[in-house]
Amino acid sequence: MVSEKITIYGHQASRASRPYWLLREYGLEKGKDFIEVDTGGPVTGYNEVRDSAEFLALNPYRLIPVMTHGEVVLYESQAICQYIAALLGGPLSGQTPAETARINMYGLSSISNFEPNFLPMVFRQGGDEGRARYTANLEPLLSALNSELINRDYLIGESRGRFTVADVMMASVVGQYGRAIKFDFSPWPDVESWVQLTTRRDAFYPPRDMKVKPD
Ligand SMILES: N[C@@H](CCC(=O)N[C@@H](CS)C(=O)NCC(=O)O)C(=O)O
Known part of the structure; x- marks a missing residue:
């Protein structure tokens, strides 16, 4: 459905749940159509991802979720959801x-x-x-x-x-x-x-x- 895979940094029990819900609404599957990067947290246990230079280059505020899609890098869950809707279109997105x-x-x-x-x-x-x-x-x-x-x-x-x-x-x-x-x-x-x-x-x-x- 999307030529280049969307990557979301953040686990389900965080504000990353918002873009994950939307991606599922589009029928996209984790692993196959989009990538979930475990950034650690209270449910999955803490890990080093958020302190890595790679992650901080994507979001210097150190917060999740972060999305990458090709050259596009976004943080803020609302902005990520609206990007996904604009990208994938259809009735889930704004028509006017x-x-x-x-x-x-x-x-x-x-x-x-x-x-x-x-x-x-x-x-x-x-x-x-x-x-x-x-x-x-x-x-x-x-x-x-x-x-x-x-x-x-x-x-x-x-x-x-x-x-x-x-x-x-x-x-x-x-x-x-x-x-x-x-x-x-x-x-x-x-x-x-x-x-x-x-x-x-x-x-x-x-x-x-x-x-x-x-x-
Ligand atoms: N307004 C931001 C808030 C982002 C945010 O505060 N994310 C939390 C997790 S839900 C976070 O990264 N907290 C710092 C931490 O877990 O170390 C958004 O909606 O994306």
Whole structure:
């Protein structure tokens, strides 16, 4: 499907799960169509990759995921997902400049609005008090997302919408983290059904044995 293999640095139980989900949505297979480089972490154990000169040349910030595709080198999970969608095209990608811009908008919103409140709960930061505070922060955000999903299945497209990279990016945060912490979405029924629709797809599989750090 792609003439040159995409390489993703990062393991499934990290933000690299976002491009891996998208690659699977395109029917691409690990090893055959794309390469996964184990950069170590809490699940796979730590290794030296991230301290290597090769890796730091790709991302001087030392963070995963990183993608290489021929001469193209990208870090930031949202940028990587949007590159893959632009490269492989089809209904998962933006069909017009407006759709592409809205896809970018949801990618940015996922990491600027939702991630700073969901991720600390995954790592149980602040214990019960932290969870209450992050949940309170999320209430207006989830109400806003719910209003965007009323009468829709997906974020982008006409009528009820169609599944796109925008859903992959947003559900990688709201859906994946929300499910990991058993977040109660019931006050936001349209978000709840969208979480179910997106994260029950075959191509989505969360890092089941993700270990979370205690406080
Ligand atoms: N905004 C970045 C965040 C990247 C990031 O913080 N990655 C984490 C892993 S999910 C990381 O590399 N942390 C440092 C470490 O694990 O040593 C993205 O979405 O790609």
